[in-house]
Amino acid sequence: QSVLTQPPSVSAAPGQKVTISCTGGSLNLGGNFVSWYRQFPQTIPELLIYENNKRPSGIPDRFSGSKSGTSAALAITGLQTGDEADYYCGTWDSGLRAVVFGGGTKLTVL
Amino acid sequence: EVQLVESGGGLVQPGGSLRLSCAVSGFTLSDYWMHWVRQVPGAGLVWVARCSGDMTYINYADSVKGRFTIARDNAKNKVNLEMTSVRVEDTAIYYCVREGKSGTDYFDSWGQGVPVTVSS
Numbered sequence: 581q582s583v584l585t586q587p588p589s590v591s592a593a594p595g596q597k598v599t600i601s602c603t604g605g606s607l608n609l610g611g612n613f614v615s616w617y618r619q620f621p622q623t624i625p626e627l628l629i630y631e632n633n634k635r636p637s638g639i640p641d642r643f644s645g646s647k648s649g650t651s652a653a654l655a656i657t658g659l660q661t662g663d664e665a666d667y668y669c670g671t672w673d674s675g676l677r678a679v680v681f682g683g684g685t686k687l688t689v690l
Numbered sequence: 691e692v693q694l695v696e697s698g699g700g701l702v703q704p705g706g707s708l709r710l711s712c713a714v715s716g717f718t719l720s721d722y723w724m725h726w727v728r729q730v731p732g733a734g735l736v737w738v739a740r741c742s743g744d745m746t747y748i749n750y751a752d753s754v755k756g757r758f759t760i761a762r763d764n765a766k767n768k769v770n771l772e773m774t775s776v777r778v779e780d781t782a783i784y785y786c787v788r789e790g791k792s793g794t795d796y797f798d799s800w801g802q803g804v805p806v807t808v809s810s
Contacts, residue, residue: 582734615796617735624785624803625735630796668735672795677749679725679737679795 583608584669586682593690596659600685602652602669608680612672614652616645619666619684628667629654661689692716692799694786699804702776706808710771712786712801720744720764723789725797726771728782728806738784739771742792754780776808 585603592598602614616629627636629645632652644655652669669682698710712724726738739750739760748760759772769786783803790798 613794613796615794617797624800625797626800627790627796627798630790630798631794636798670735670737670795670797676752678751679727679740681735681737684734 582683583673583676583680584671584682586667586669586685588683589686589688591688591690592659594659594661597655597657598659598687600654600656600667600669600687602654602682604650604652604671604673604680606650607675608650608671608673609647609652610650611674614645614647614669614671616643616654617668617670619668621665625668656687659689663687664689692788694788694799694801696784696786696801696804699784699806701807701809702773703810704776704778704808706776707772707774708776708806710773710784710786710804710806712769712771714767714769714786714788717788719762719767719769723747723792724760724762724769725787725789726760726769727785727787727797727800728780729785729803730782736782740789740795741769773806776806778808780806781808782806 613631617625619625632647633645673680725740741760757775762769786801787797788799
C-alpha cells in the first residue's frame with residue numbers, strides 16, 4: 581500500500597491527452613513539492629517533472645505537472661506510442677521522514 | 691557528464707551482509723544529497739535512505755532502519771549502502787540516486803542499478 585495513490589493504469593488514443601493523478605495527504609503532497617518519473621520497460625527511471633511543474637531540459641512541453649492541496653497531476657498531450665511507460669509521483673513525507681512514491685501508473689497508448 | 695555506477699550486488703543468504711557502492715563522477719559529490727532507491731522487477735519504486743552532503747542529515751525507510759547504513763566518502767566520490775541482517779524482502783534492484791537540489795527531494799540522476807538477491 582503506497583502512501584501516494586495513483587491509478588494502476590490509464591489509456592488513451594494517439595494524439596489525445598491523458599492525466600495521471602497522484603493523491604496524498606497533508607504531511608506529504610500538502611506541504612512538499614511533487615516530482616514525476618517515467619520508466620520504460622527494462623530501463624532506469626527518468627525525471628519528468630520537478631518542483632510540481634518544472635521540466636528538466638530535454639523534456640518536451642507536452643508534459644506538464646500541477647499540484648493543488650494534497651493532490652497532484654501529470655498531463656501528457658499529443659500522446660505518442662512512445663509515451664507508453666510506467667509513471668511515478670514522489671514527494672517527501674514530513675511525518676514519516678521519508679521519500680514516498682506512488683504505486684505507479686502504466687500508460688497505454690491505444 | 692553525470693555518472694553514477696553501482697557495484698557490490700549479488701546473492702546473499704538471509705541474515706547476511708552486503709555492501710553496495712556507488713562511484714560518482716561529473717559533479718562535486720559534497721554539493722549534493724544522495725539517496726538509495728530500490729525496485730523489485732515489475733513493481734514500484736521504494737525509497738531506502740538519504741544522506742546530506744556532509745552527512746549531517748541521514749534518514750532511512752522504516753523497513754531498513756537499524757539494518758542498513760548509508761555513508762559517503764566525498765573525497766573518493768563514493769556513496770555506500772551497508773546492508774546487514776538482510777531479509778528475503780530486501781531482494782530488489784538498488785539504485786544510487788542524486789537529489790537535484792537540496793531540500794526538494796527530486797531525483798535528477800539515476801545509476802543503472804545493481805541487483806541484490808536474498809535467498810538461501
